[in-house]
Amino acid sequence: MKRDALPNQPRPLQIGEPIPRADAPAKVAGREHYAVDYYAEDMLWAGVKRADIPHAVFRGINSEEAEKVPGVLAILTAKDIKGSNRQGVARKDQPVLVDDRIRHRGDGVALVIAETREALREAIGKITVEAEPLPGVFDMEEALKEDAPWIHEDHPGSNILLKGHITKGDGATAFETCTHVVKATFELPYQEHAYLETEAGWAITEEDETVSITVSTQTPFRDKMEVAGALGLPMDKVRIIAPYCGGAFGGKDGITVQSLLALAALRFSGRPIKMWWEREESFIASAKRHQARCRYRLGADATGRFIALEAEILYDTGAYDHLGGAVMALGLEHAGGPYRIPHTDLKAWAVYTNNPVGGAFRAFGVAQATAAMEQMVDRIAEKVGRSPLEIRRLNAVRRGDTTPIGVTLTTSTGIGRCLEIAERHPFWRKRESWKAKAGPFRKRGVGVAAVMHGMGYGPVIPDTANAKIELTSEGSFRVACGVVDMGQGNAHTFLQMAGDILSQDLSRLELVLPDTAWTLPSGSASASRTTYTYGNALIDAANLLKERILKRCADLWMVTDPKELALVPGRVRHLPSGRETTLAEVAAFMDETERTTVAHYRAPQSPQLPDLEPNLRLHGIPHVVFSYGVHIAGIEVDLLTGAVTVEHYLAVNDCGNILNPQLFEQQVQGGIAQGLGYALMEEIPVTEGEMKTVNFSTYLLPTFLDVPDMEVIDAGGNEPTGPYGLKGIGEIPTSGPLPAVANALFDACGIRLERFPMTPERVLSALEGNRP
Amino acid sequence: MKISFTLNGKPVSCDLPSNRRVVDVLREDLGLMGTKEACGTGECGACTILVDGIPRLSCLMLAAQLEGRDVTTIEGLSKSGETLHPIQQAFVEAGAVQCGFCTPGMVLATTHLLSENPRPTREEIREALSGNICRCTGYQKIVDAVELAAEKLTEKGETA
Known part of the structure; x- marks a missing residue:
């Protein structure tokens, strides 16, 4: 498929440059044909x-x-x-x-x-x-009772699709040694993906x-x-x-x-x-972010050092698995966030009910766990009397530490760096004076959340990609991409990688979108693994093709060392003499089979926790590579209506080396916007399995007026296993906003909610002293 | 019924049921897929078209309402010989496009905004486009794109 060329881009694509997306011209002109x-x-x-x-x-x-x-x-x-x-x-x-x-x-x-x-x-x-x-089962606790009706008769034992229990150190008995202990429950709502194309x-x-x-x-x-x-x-x-x-x-x-x-x-x-599907059918029939109930207890010593964590997370997977077991497992793995906690007792369940189906949604179970954990961290900070960033810096994992489930971090671990950057940021340093400027009947608050997200399928399911690239007879390059671009821009990133390796501009690069008849299996566009996994395969395929082209050209010109040759846009150049030939001419001297290279890549798989229950390993625990981030939200609360507006937003990210800053910002900003919807307005009330919001008139999505300008900061990480040092960025931004805004709400008004999102009604009710 | 209107600068006549939705006329009868439908109830702005220069939701309009009107869809925005209209070019350069499904509607709503207010503030842009939903971008780069488009058009001495 020939892409529309961008007029202002004659130069070869290079990694690290904010090059506008190759798919944008056709989309902006209404020429891109979607499935609809x-x-x-x-x-x-x-x-x-x-x-x-x-x-x-x-x-x-x-x-x-x-x-x-x-x-x-x-x-x-x-x-x-x-x-x-x-x-x-x-x-x-x-x-x-x-x-x-x-x-x-x-x-x-x-x-x-x-x-x-x-x-x-x-x-x-x-x-x-x-x-x-x-008789229907509409509540997770009810579903777990022994006499509850079974929703799947062929599923042995109960309505538990999958459960997980991981302990570390002395588990919950360690609470006896803690000076400070905080405890809370969190009820998190369904979230609808609300992709515009149903x-x-x-x-x-x-x-x-x-x-x-x-x-x-x-x-x-x-x-x-x-x-x-x-x-x-x-x-x-x-x-x-x-x-x-x-x-x-x-x-x-x-x-x-x-x-x-x-x-x-x-x-x-x-x-x-x-x-x-019409929009209403999309609501009724599609999977959503699992509604969840989280019960947390966190204990620390007198200085605020975390000692013990206990968590119980219930995920309502509705009528079917979809990916509910895997969602639960990822949430369990991330239940304790990016912290060093010596003693943990962590439990999670994915529970069948007769409610709407819970499934995969950007941040995949981690959004729920992070919403709970990050509010617990703030509660401890308050007890100890340290700032939210201080308490996080004190407890943040470093490479070589073990995570709350006991996995040693062996890859790039940038949470400490993110926290340092956040702490030095002017908005954080001058927050008290900003807060003091709230108008009458309004209060301002600033809240923090630290986030972490594992990449890929985990230790058992092969996390692989197969890249294919072809030198066409016209002398351009065709990248056959087996992994979908759902809007996140990986298709462009692949062209940018190929363009960098082969020194070509966009007019000489084509992308073939996934087609099981032509492109090669490369897994799902999911799990923050798309660019990482396919990108690594593509780098190998493109380098192989480059080497093949240069060798063939060296033979033609009777040059002994192919290193004397270089690819330039549309041509091969002999560097000592300046002699050139077009790529179309080189292609003519290659057989069709020689002009195509393929490469396979398999992402690293953790050898850790070998004794973990096999089913949990199958469902993805543990991961090897993690991205990190710190979010800061500055909010204003209208004390008369309970409405919360987000005035400032800052996200510092360790997602490895950034290949294209513009696409990086797109992912972070878009993820934050979805997270703000989750924090403030998106909710599907369900009665007897019936959703009460099945259109955009009643299910509210963030608009231009609900999302502020956001500051997106790259903490400057590098992950050696990643393509050009990259780690996944797609999901992690979505987990931060809910807890950052909730912590800001406490900072502003001294209230904490149990049930989310933080709608004006709930905030007003809490301001009036009612139980949240 | 027989309906005549101008579509992207060219006269069009067709025989249509008067109650056929305009979004279906454009997409199914006339083959213009650039107009997207995402909610069908006038909540999201994806199906925005310009009718006599004013943004209208084509999922809430019926064919009969097109009689005698001047309709612009995303396909008709750029002038002949021009690959992309400066507003479209600004959306590309500013990184305002991700999945792209809201983009045609956003671009047309922007066209109207800039024709009325050639140098809007960020607040004015947010207000003017607030009827258009985007689920991918978080809106910031769309606001950037509208600012960039305003600059491009002012430099060229053009209006949207």
């Missing part, structure tokens, strides 16, 4: 009838009236599915269409295929569900019986396996094409429309079929 943008003359529409019952034995549907709607071609149910009818990343527990049991209101019971979208909507509205309601795609069964699915996804290669398994298709008969996503943030890490589209396409071979 495909239409065809004879296209059919497919859509899903949702159960709207939280828990029931499924008996079937009544579709008599729906079938009479003109333009309706077929109404399919689980009976039409030939495969396992089960999907899921770790535990395959989610049906494509319900066959035995309805487990949440968003479950699909029937797939309708129609000539037009209007007919589709009308028919879906006329289908009724036949089911015998079962779940969408189109599919067609080709003449050779391959089902091609073009879909907004983060996981094309895993999707291929999931669709094949669920529908009983041979693996080589499923092809996934993944254009740029219109946002994803974890919500497209796993199956959305893929199997449904394939099911429809199999029925109407040769005809393109489109599915595009």
